[in-house]
């Protein structure tokens with residue numbers, strides 16, 4: 001019997017979320033933008049939660065933001081994460097709009113070094129032919 005490493009739990013794209021996962025596969029960070037109230041929304045949904053318009057379409061974001069908050073996971077609640085401990089879960093304040101936030105994992109950064117307010121940028125983790133995950137790393141220092 002061969003032991004195989006546990007697979008990362010993955011999202012199941014549906015009609016509402018497929019544009020997002022189609023985007024990440026092409027390394028594009030997309031969110032719904034409402035043409036009526038001119039705001040981004042996430043998570044994907046059929047009507048704008050701000051004005052109830054259905055005139056929403058995906059727009060590309062920069063993938064840059066700052067750490068709004070974080071937690072350091074020291075216990076794995078899924079076998080995949082057991083050999084990744086400790087790892088850092090973050091909520092990113094995206095630069096395009098105040099209050100527009102995204103939950104992800106911080107990589108390429110020791111849990112000791114994460115700070116609220118630190119600049120971060122998206123990095124892509126190809127997992128399967130269908131799913132590429134948007135993770136975040138500390139932003140490159142601006143010259």
Ligand SMILES: [Zn+2]
Nearest residue numbers: 034037048051
């Ligand atoms: Zn709206």
